[in-house]
Amino acid sequence: MARPNDDVAALLQEYADLVQISGGDAFKARAYEKAARAIGGHHTDVSTLDARALRDIPNVGRSIADKVAAYLTTGTMPEVEQARARIPDGVRRLMAIPTLGPKKALTLYETLGISSVPALREAIEAERLRDLKGFGPKTEENILHGIDVLQASGGRVRLAQAAETAEAVVAALTAIDGCERCTWAGSLRRMRETVGDLDILVAARRSAPFMDALTRLPHVAETLAHGTKKTSVRTTDGLQIDLRVVPPGSWGAALIYFTGSKAHNIRIRERAVRHKLKLSEYGLFHTETGRKIAARTEEDVYRRLGLPWIPPTLREDRGEVAAALRGELPVTVTDADIRGDLHTHTDLTDGLASLEDMVDAAARRGLEYYAVTDHAPDLVMQRMTDEKALAQRDAVRALDGRHRGMRLLHGTELNIDPDGGVDWDAEFLAGFDVCVASVHSHFRQSRDALTRRLVRACENPHVHIIGHPTTRILGKREPVDADLDAVFAAAARTGTALEINSHPNRLDLNDENILRAKRHGVKFAIDTDAHSVRDLEYHRFGVGTAQRGWLTTDDVINTWPLPRLLRHLDGTGTTR
DNA sequence: GCCGTTTTCGGCCCGACTGTTTTCAGTCG
Numbered sequence: 001m002a003r004p005n006d007d008v009a010a011l012l013q014e015y016a017d018l019v020q021i022s023g024g025d026a027f028k029a030r031a032y033e034k035a036a037r038a039i040g041g042h043h044t045d046v047s048t049l050d051a052r053a054l055r056d057i058p059n060v061g062r063s064i065a066d067k068v069a070a071y072l073t074t075g076t077m078p079e080v081e082q083a084r085a086r087i088p089d090g091v092r093r094l095m096a097i098p099t100l101g102p103k104k105a106l107t108l109y110e111t112l113g114i115s116s117v118p119a120l121r122e123a124i125e126a127e128r129l130r131d132l133k134g135f136g137p138k139t140e141e142n143i144l145h146g147i148d149v150l151q152a153s154g155g156r157v158r159l160a161q162a163a164e165t166a167e168a169v170v171a172a173l174t175a176i177d178g179c180e181r182c183t184w185a186g187s188l189r190r191m192r193e194t195v196g197d198l199d200i201l202v203a204a205r206r207s208a209p210f211m212d213a214l215t216r217l218p219h220v221a222e223t224l225a226h227g228t229k230k231t232s233v234r235t236t237d238g239l240q241i242d243l244r245v246v247p248p249g250s251w252g253a254a255l256i257y258f259t260g261s262k263a264h265n266i267r268i269r270e271r272a273v274r275h276k277l278k279l280s281e282y283g284l285f286h287t288e289t290g291r292k293i294a295a296r297t298e299e300d301v302y303r304r305l306g307l308p309w310i311p312p313t314l315r316e317d318r319g320e321v322a323a324a325l326r327g328e329l330p331v332t333v334t335d336a337d338i339r340g341d342l343h344t345h346t347d348l349t350d351g352l353a354s355l356e357d358m359v360d361a362a363a364r365r366g367l368e369y370y371a372v373t374d375h376a377p378d379l380v381m382q383r384m385t386d387e388k389a390l391a392q393r394d395a396v397r398a399l400d401g402r403h404r405g406m407r408l409l410h411g412t413e414l415n416i417d418p419d420g421g422v423d424w425d426a427e428f429l430a431g432f433d434v435c436v437a438s439v440h441s442h443f444r445q446s447r448d449a450l451t452r453r454l455v456r457a458c459e460n461p462h463v464h465i466i467g468h469p470t471t472r473i474l475g476k477r478e479p480v481d482a483d484l485d486a487v488f489a490a491a492a493r494t495g496t497a498l499e500i501n502s503h504p505n506r507l508d509l510n511d512e513n514i515l516r517a518k519r520h521g522v523k524f525a526i527d528t529d530a531h532s533v534r535d536l537e538y539h540r541f542g543v544g545t546a547q548r549g550w551l552t553t554d555d556v557i558n559t560w561p562l563p564r565l566l567r568h569l570d571g572t573g574t575t576r
Numbered sequence: 577g578c579c580g581t582t583t584t585c586g587g588c589c590c591g592a593c594t595g596t597t598t599t600c601a602g603t604c605g
Contacts, residue, residue, distance in 0.1 A: 027588060031577035061578045099594090101603050136596055350589090350605095381589040381605065440605065441592080 003164065004047035008068055009040030011080055017092050018083035020102035034059040039068070041352040041532030043361070047072050058352070090116035097146040098476055099139075107132065121147055150475055156194035157239050158474055159541050160504035163188060165239055166198050169217065173243075176213055178204045180248045185258035189312045191544030193507045194474065197240035199258045207245035214243045250282050252297040257281035263317035264310075271305055271321065279305075313547035318515070332547040333526070335540050337559040340369035343413065343436045343467055343499065343527035344536075348392055349375040349382040352532040355395055361533040363403035369562050371434045372396055373411035376423035379440055386428065393431070407562055409433035413467055418442045418449070420456025422463065429462035434569060436499065436527075438467030443480050450482035458490040464572045465525045466491065468501040468508040476505070484513060488520040495572045497525040497557050500549075502542025503535070514549025523568075524556050 016032035019025070038059045039046055046054065051069035054060055060068070071077045087109070094105040094117065108114040111132060114123055124144060129135045166184040174182045179202060183189075186199030202210050211231040215223045224232040224240065231243045246254040257265060258281065265279075272279040276287050283295030284304055294300040299309045307324045311332055314320040323329050345351035346358055353361070355372060362370040374392065375382040393410045400408040411434035414422040422429070422437055429435060437457045445453065457463055469487065470479030491498050498517055501508045506529070509517060514524065526542040528535055546556060553559040557568055 025577080028577050030588075031579095034578080059578065063577060099603070103602055134596065134601075138595055142595090379605075380591055383589060 004045055004072065005039055005042055006164075008046055008071065009036040011071065011077060012036035012039065012064070012068075014092065015077070015080045015083060017095060017102065018080070018087055021087055021091060021095075021106050022083070023106065031059070031061075032064070035064045038352060041534055043353075043533045058347075088115040090119075093117060094120060096475075097143060097150055099142045099146050104134070104139075107134065117147060117150070149478055152475070156196045157237075158194055158504045159188070159191065159507070159544075160538070161237070162195035162198060162239065163541075165235065165241070166200065169198070169200050169214070169241060169243075172217055173200065173202055173210055173213060176209050178206055178209065180204055181251055183255070185255055186260060189259050190261065190315060191313050191541070191548060193504075193510060193545070195239075197242060200241060200243045201251075201255060201258055202243065202245045203248040203251040203254075204245055205247065210243060210245050214241065246281070248296075250295045252299070252301050253279070253283040253295040254281045255298055256301055259312050259315065261316050264315035264320070267317050267321050268302075268305055268307070271307075275305070277305075311547060313544055314550070316548070318550075330550045330552050333543060333551050333553050333556050333559055334547075335543050337553050337556070338367075338526060338539055338543065339560065339562070340367050340371070340558045340565070341528055341530070341536070341539070342371045342409075342411070342434055342465060342525050342558050343373050343501070344371065344530045345374050345413075346372060346392075348388060349379075349384055350531060355392070355399065357533060358530070358536075359399055359402070359406075359408065361536055363406045365536055367406055369407040369409060369558075369565070371409035371411040373413045373434065373436050376412050376414045378415040378417065378423045386424075390431075411435055413438055414463065415440050416453060416457045418445060418453065420453040420460075422457065422460060426462060432462075434464050435462050436465045436467040437463040439471050439480065443471060443477070445480075447481045447483060450480050451486050454482055454487045455490040458487065458494045458496040461572065463496060464569050465497045465499050465527075467499045467527075467529070468506050469498050470508050470510075470513065472508050472510075473505050474507070479508075484516065485520070488517040488522050491517070491523075492521040495523065495568065497523045497572075499529075500524050500526045500542045500546050502526060502528045502538040502540075502545070504538060504541050507541060507545050509545075509549075511545055511548035514546065514551060518549060518551065518555060522555075524551060525558050526556055527558070 012032050013036040016029045016036060019029040019032065038057050042057050051065045054065035054068055055062060067077055091105050091109045094100055094108065095102060108120060112123055112128060114120050123129060124140050129140055166188055170182050170184060173179060181203035183201055184198060185201050188195045188198060204210060207228050211226060214231050215226060215233055219236045220233045221236045222234050224234060229244060232240060234240050244258060269279045272284060278285045278287050283292045284301050285292050294304040302309050308329060310320055310324055341362060344358060346355045347353060359370060375384055377384045389412065396408050396410040411432050414435055414437040416422060416437050416439050457466060472479040498509055526546055528538045530536045557565055
């Protein structure tokens with residue numbers, strides 16, 4: 001279901017992992033990793049490119065280009081197949097456990113025959129790792145904890161993957177004769193950060209063509225159920241898709257029902273009962289007469305319940321029904337409200353695309369301002385220097401004006417050091433239009449130290465935005481343990497915006513933290529943290545998350561017109 | 577395996593932290 005680029009990227013990454021595990025040339029593994037990343041982030045669909053054109057992608061040379069071209073024709077890559085035959089896939093999956101890399105994975109496989117995450121947990125609990133060289137008690141503890149982190153996402157997939165699959169399914173089903181309406185519902189429509197399974201809804205008079213079509217879609221691995229009202233399949237990447245076909249007259253009621261959340265549905269059903277009505281996926285009915293009084297659209301159903309239409313992202317039973325009744329439903333921020341991006345990278349540090357390509361792509365997206373914020377020197381591996389930063393500033397200034405209607409800002413993403421300081425002194429920092437500051441190291445300091453560190457970063461007058469404030473990575477790294485209320489208070493006091501990082505692996509701050517921060521009076525920046533042209537599309541996930549946090553345009557600084565934004569940036573860091 | 581060139585092979589983001597070990601390997605960003 002994935003796009004060809006992602007498909008190929010996953011395959012190359014898998015090969016890189018297998019090379020690493022089998023102790024192959026580390027530089028070869030690195031080369032495959034770089035090619036995977038380059039292809040994953042490449043803007044054109046690689047299935048439209050031949051071997052020659054593939055070689056124009058940076059870090060893709062003759063060997064990989066030929067392999068990819070052959071794969072796109074034949075559907076297999078022999079080298080990967082051979083590597084798979086030597087090392088079970090479960091061994092590779094062990095590497096998904098934080099703190100467990102290729103060397104430990106191979107040791108576990110070779111000495112104990114462990115080739116799955118559950119088997120590893122069992123082995124640790126049976127104390128079978130005790131005699132293994134290089135595995136002490138702390139390592140066991142870290143692995144067990146890592147498994148917990150990994151499994152906390154419980155088989156749920158991230159928003160971007162779910163959205164991509166859903167879009168493909170909806171496109172396929174919409175093309176079928178007799179399709180009156182088709183969309184996704186469920187937690188994807190509510191934009192939860194992870195999605196357990198996809199709910200697809202079709203309005204049509206006959207269901208069979210849609211049910212059949214679903215089972216025949218590419219990347220469908222198995223059919224779990226096949227009926228007239230509901231069909232369920234599982235994709236090759238393990239995502240379950242439930243399709244329901246409803247009569248067009250029930251569309252609105254069904255959409256509400258299958259969008260959820262369950263708690264929201266219970267809340268509005270209770271309201272129906274109090275009005276002597278009954279709400280189901282088929283419609284809103286008079287309890288006594290059984291007469292249908294609304295069902296065709298969501299608006300109709302909500303209206304007959306005495307409510308305005310409630311955006312799906314608010315339907316979590318967090319007080320949205322009460323707010324709606326008071327007429328105080330927030331007018332939440334939308335994709336169209338986003339005027340700029342204040343956190344992006346280029347290939348000067350770890351981005352994939354050049355400054356020019358990123359800027360052109362931002363202009364195509366209709367942004368009114370765009371900040372380039374490459375990494376600062378303390379993140380040593382990025383090899384940033386004062387000279388490079390200044391040269392980039394000249395390049396940014398020179399490019400400004402290339403796209404009428406889009407203003408370029410030169411910024412940086414600073415590293416918040418263990419004490420809360422950042423890379424450059426005040427004088428140098430003053431030269432940037434916008435400074436994002438983020439934690440990139442020392443994630444496991446004490447709660448007090450982390451809190452002080454983030455508060456101090458907020459108090460730095462040159463820091464405008466705290467990037468990915470909790471540093472969590474879904475399924476990989478837990479949020480840092482800081483007193484977030486203290487951080488939120490400091491951010492509000494100093495006018496430092498907190499980022500809503502839109503990358504689907506981060507979504508940081510998350511909805512619940514946004515709600516808390518907003519109560520402190522914090523302002524937010526919804527940024528993509530784009531490392532490639534394609535990443536610029538991630539804004540919608542950040543916007544969805546912001547909606548779930550009840551944010552309006554007044555809360556989000558990059559929905560503001562440029563003059564207001566610049567005034568705000570000028571005043572940041574001073575206590576008001 | 578890629579890149580760049582000093583065109584035919586040498587260098588490849590580099591440093592810090594952790595845990596295990598007793599001088600360093602593995603993992604991470």
